[in-house]
Structure formats: C-alpha cells, structure tokens
Amino acid sequence: xxxxxxxxFSLSLDGYGAGPDQSLENPLGVGGPAxxxxxxxxxxxxxxxxxxxxxxxVDEDFAARSFENVGAWILGRNMFGxxxxxxxxxxxxGWWGDNPPYxxxxxxxxxxxxxxxxxxxxxxxxxxxxxxxxAIEQAKAAASGKDVRVGGGISTIRQYLQEKxxxxxxxxxxxxLLGRGENLFAGLDMLNLGYQCSEQxxxxxxTHVVIKRA
Amino acid sequence: xxxxxxxxFSLSLDGYGAGPDQSLENPLGVGGPAxxxxxxxxxxxxxxxxxxxxxxxVDEDFAARSFENVGAWILGRNMFGxxxxxxxxxxxxGWWGDNPPYxxxxxxxxxxxxxxxxxxxxxxxxxxxxxxxxAIEQAKAAASGKDVRVGGGISTIRQYLQEKxxxxxxxxxxxxLLGRGENLFAGLDMLNLGYQCSEQxxxxxxTHVVIKRA
Numbered sequence: 001x002x003x004x005x006x007x008x009f010s011l012s013l014d015g016y017g018a019g020p021d022q023s024l025e026n027p028l029g030v031g032g033p034a035x036x037x038x039x040x041x042x043x044x045x046x047x048x049x050x051x052x053x054x055x056x057x058v059d060e061d062f063a064a065r066s067f068e069n070v071g072a073w074i075l076g077r078n079m080f081g082x083x084x085x086x087x088x089x090x091x092x093x094g095w096w097g098d099n100p101p102y103x104x105x106x107x108x109x110x111x112x113x114x115x116x117x118x119x120x121x122x123x124x125x126x127x128x129x130x131x132x133x134x135a136i137e138q139a140k141a142a143a144s145g146k147d148v149r150v151g152g153g154i155s156t157i158r159q160y161l162q163e164k165x166x167x168x169x170x171x172x173x174x175x176x177l178l179g180r181g182e183n184l185f186a187g188l189d190m191l192n193l194g195y196q197c198s199e200q201x202x203x204x205x206x207t208h209v210v211i212k213r214a
Numbered sequence: 215x216x217x218x219x220x221x222x223f224s225l226s227l228d229g230y231g232a233g234p235d236q237s238l239e240n241p242l243g244v245g246g247p248a249x250x251x252x253x254x255x256x257x258x259x260x261x262x263x264x265x266x267x268x269x270x271x272v273d274e275d276f277a278a279r280s281f282e283n284v285g286a287w288i289l290g291r292n293m294f295g296x297x298x299x300x301x302x303x304x305x306x307x308g309w310w311g312d313n314p315p316y317x318x319x320x321x322x323x324x325x326x327x328x329x330x331x332x333x334x335x336x337x338x339x340x341x342x343x344x345x346x347x348x349a350i351e352q353a354k355a356a357a358s359g360k361d362v363r364v365g366g367g368i369s370t371i372r373q374y375l376q377e378k379x380x381x382x383x384x385x386x387x388x389x390x391l392l393g394r395g396e397n398l399f400a401g402l403d404m405l406n407l408g409y410q411c412s413e414q415x416x417x418x419x420x421t422h423v424v425i426k427r428a
Contacts, residue, residue: 013387013411013423014399015229031405173387175414175423179405185228186400191245191393197227200389202416209227209389 002140003147006157006169007066010035010206013173016181017154024082027095034176038205039063048101058203062170071143073106074135076156080108080125087114094125105142107135109156132159154182164193167213172206216354217361220371220383221280224249224420227387230395231368238296241309248390252419253277262315272417276384285357287320288349290370294322294339301328308339319356321349323370346373368396378407381427386420 011017012035019029026032039045043054044063054060081092094100103122114127126142128135139148150160160166171184190211199210225231226249233243240246253259257268258277268274295306308314317336328341340356342349353362364374374380385398404425413424 013425014402014404015397173421175411177399177404177409177411177425179403179407183229183397183400185391186397188228189393190228190391193393195391197389197391200416200418200421202414202421204414207387207414207416207421211227211391 002071002143002145003167004136004160004165005070005147005149006152006166006171007149008039008063009152009157009169009171010039011171011173011184012176012178012181014177014179015183015185016178017152017157017184018181019178020180022078022082027082029178029181031176031178035174035178038172038174038203041205058201058208059205062172062208066149066170069146070104070149071146072104072139072148073102073151074132074139074148074156075106075108075151076153077108077110079152079156080110086112090114090117093117093119099123105139107139107142109135132156132163132165136165154184157184158182158188161188161190161193161195164213168198169195169211171209171211173209174206216285216357216359217381218350218374218379219284219361219363220366220380220385221363222253222277223366223371223383223385224253225385225387225398226390226392226395228391228393229397229399230392231366231371231398232395233392234394236292236296241296243392243395245390245392249388249392252386252388252417255419272415272422273419276386276422280363280384283360284318284363285360286318286353286362287316287365288346288353288362288370289320289322289365290367291322291324293366293370294324300326304328304331307331307333313337319353321353321356323349346370346377346379350379368398371398372396372402375402375404375407375409378427382412383409383425385423385425387423388420 019032022029038059041055042060042063046054099121100119100123105124107126107128110127113129117125194213195211196214198212201208233246236243252273255269256274256277260268294308313335314333314337319338321340321342324341327343331339408427409425410428412426415422
C-alpha cells in the first residue's frame with residue numbers, strides 16, 4: 001500500500017522548519033542551515049552532495065530510511081525556489097542544479113501554470129495548480145506503487161495533516177531556536193486528527209520523532 | 215547573583231505544557247500526566263510524593279538540579295488551582311494537600327486579592343495582584359540570595375520570556391502530542407529576545423533542553 005510520508009523534516013525547538021526571510025542567498029531562511037546539522041553529518045546526505053565520509057548510527061539510519069521506497073515527491077513552491085507570483089520565465093529550475101536529489105517525478109504545488117521540466121538523473125518537475133488532492137493523485141499514479149514523500153515546507157505539510165492524509169512523519173528536532181517562521185504544530189490539533197508519537201530516539205545532534213496516524 | 219529560572223518544565227512535541235480542559239479532576243489537563251512520565255520515574259520526584267525507588271541517570275540529574283538553590287517560587291494562578299475569577303472563599307489551598315512540595319515562599323499571580331496561607335513544611339503562598347515585575351521583586355526579596363523558580367504555566371513563562379527576565383530554562387520534551395493548549399514558543403521570537411539553546415540531552419522518556427540568554 002503506497003503511503004504519503006514525511007521524512008527527515010528538521011524542526012527547531014520553537015517549532016519552525018526554516019529560518020525567516022528565505023531568499024536566493026538564504027534558501028533555508030536566515031539561520032536555517034543549523035537545523036540540518038544532523039543531516040549534513042550523515043553518510044547518506046554527504047554522498048548526495050558529492051562528499052565523502054559521514055557518520056553512521058542513528059542519524060544515518062533515519063537519513064537512509066528517508067530515501068527508501070520513494071516513488072514520487074510533493075514540494076511546496078517555496079521549497080522549489082524563491083520566486084513568488086507568476087513565473088517571469090522558465091529559467092528557474094530549482095535550488096539543486098542540473099541533477100536534483102529526487103531522481104523520481106516531483107510535483108510542485110503552485111497557483112501558476114508551468115510546463116514540466118525534465119532534469120538529469122530521473123527528476124522531472126511537474127507543476128500542480130489544482131490543489132493538494134490532485135497532487136497526491138498525480139504523485140501516486142507516478143510512483144508505481146511506491147510511497148509519495150512530502151518534502152515540505154511547513155505550510156504544505158500542515159495542509160496534508162489537516163486532511164489526515166499523511167500516514168507517517170519523521171521529524172528531527174534540532175537544538176536551535178529560530179525565533180520566527182511558520183510553526184508546524186501550533187493551531188493544528190494533532191491528537192484530534194488521529195496522530196500519535198510512535199518512536200523517539202535522540203542523538204547529540206537531533207531528537208528523531210516518528211508520528212503516525214492511529 | 216540570584217537568577218530567575220524555569221526547571222523541569224515538561225512540554226509536548228506540539229509545544230504544549232498541559233493538556234486542554236484543566237479541571238479539579240484533571241489538574242494537568244486531559245492527557246497532561248503523559249507529559250511528566252520522565253519526572254515520575256525519577257528518584258527525586260518519587261521521594262517528593264512519598265514513594266520509594268526511582269531511576270537515576272540523566273532524568274534524575276535534571277530532576278535533582280531543578281530543586282537546587284531555589285529560594286522562592288512564582289506560579290501562575292492556574293498552577294495553583296482550577297478556580298477562575300474571584301476567590302469564593304478561603305478553602306482552596308492548592309493541589310498538593312497540607313504540605314506542598316515547595317518548602318519556600320511561593321508567589322501566586324492573580325488579579326484577585328487574598329491573604330497569605332501558611333502551609334506545613336515551609337511553604338507560604340502569597341498572592342500577588344500587581345503584576346509579574348512585582349512578583350519578581352517580592353520573590354527575590356524572600357529568596358535570601360537564592361534563585362527564584364518560575365513553575366509555570368505557559369502563559370506565566372511567556373510573559374517573563376517576553377520581558378527577557380528568565381535567565382535560564384530547562385524544558386523536557388516528552389514524546390506525546392496533546393493537540394490543544396497554549397503553545398510555549400509560537401509567536402514569541404526567542405532568538406530576537408536573546409535566547410539560545412546551550413544543552414540538549416535525551417533519554418528514552420524525554421529530550422532535555424537548556425535555553426539561556428546570551
């Protein structure tokens with residue numbers, strides 16, 4: 001059964017998934033990189049960015065698990081880029097260069113139509129303008145029975161949680177405060193939506209939490 | 215130098231410090247006790263409630279540390295009891311019976327005047343009606359050079375954080391979701407207020423986080 005999953009989503013102590021003021025210079029927002037220290041330390045993420053070495057252990061286990069059995073991704077538009085409103089032209093192709101780290105069909109939620117972009121390495125970006133349910137349908141069809149991973153950001157994950165559509169979610173709480181941003185949980189009654197924590201294990205760099213629908 | 219401290223304050227994954235719908239039957243709110251599982255496991259807290267045994271280790275270290283060098287407490291009114299508005303009479307003397315676990319002068323924030331209550335074991339409850347700054351002054355004067363500990367709840371801690379008056383804060387994030395309540399961090403720009411995380415260490419029952427003003 002194909003699942004809708006969130007994995008390796010880093011969260012600050014104060015509940016934010018990115019720093020404030022995202023821009024071309026600060027794709028993760030101001031202070032955002034500190035959120036991902038645990039991930040950058042792992043063998044899996046280092047390999048993804050062409051680096052050698054990296055830690056093994058709990059952080060690595062969660063990093064590796066995050067890429068297993070993923071047949072398609074869904075991304076909010078701000079995860080795809082800093083542009084807001086209409087696409088000025090077709091030049092922006094994501095933060096990741098010619099060969100993005102997805103390698104499967106990747107559906108970007110946006111209000112503004114755009115043609116698909118075929119990238120190197122198996123990633124094709126599709127732009128979905130008719131809502132989060134349509135994005136799931138398209139992503140599940142493209143995933144050939146594998147899971148669909150929701151990459152974020154906070155607003156996108158919250159919309160899917162609100163509709164009880166996320167089956168399970170791994171968040172990594174990092175020991176940093178970001179001060180401002182969108183809060184993942186505030187105002188979202190996770191308990192009433194049927195979610196509970198099924199696993200918590202911590203390393204020096206992050207507390208890994210798995211949340212599932214009961 | 216006498217500090218204003220928060221210690222052993224349990225927080226859910228979604229950022230709440232108590233369950234919703236606090237009442238006489240549910241002093242910690244619905245689902246609230248699950249927040250404190252780490253504390254109830256420790257030697258220090260078990261002893262406080264007249265029970266034998268208890269774990270030693272990281273949870274116990276934080277529990278023991280929470281009571282060291284405390285000369286006075288400040289509590290929000292909801293931590294003192296379920297009564298809202300005017301005091302109907304003098305019968306309510308806190309949740310804790312004749313010998314509360316404070317053993318020092320304890321200042322309760324309220325909008326409604328009431329005479330002090332001398333309890334067994336060294337606790338005297340004083341009712342402060344002229345605001346959070348007055349409560350600190352009175353508590354520091356009563357603490358004879360020791361620290362003042364803010365017990366909670368969320369609203370009280372937020373007010374002191376907003377004024378940059380908390381020197382350091384230990385929160386224990388428990389692997390539970392509560393769904394509703396007051397969120398400790400949402401809308402409070404901790405970074406801009408000068409706070410940062412100085413320590414994070416986790417056990418199977420909680421992730422202990424220490425936050426200090428830079």
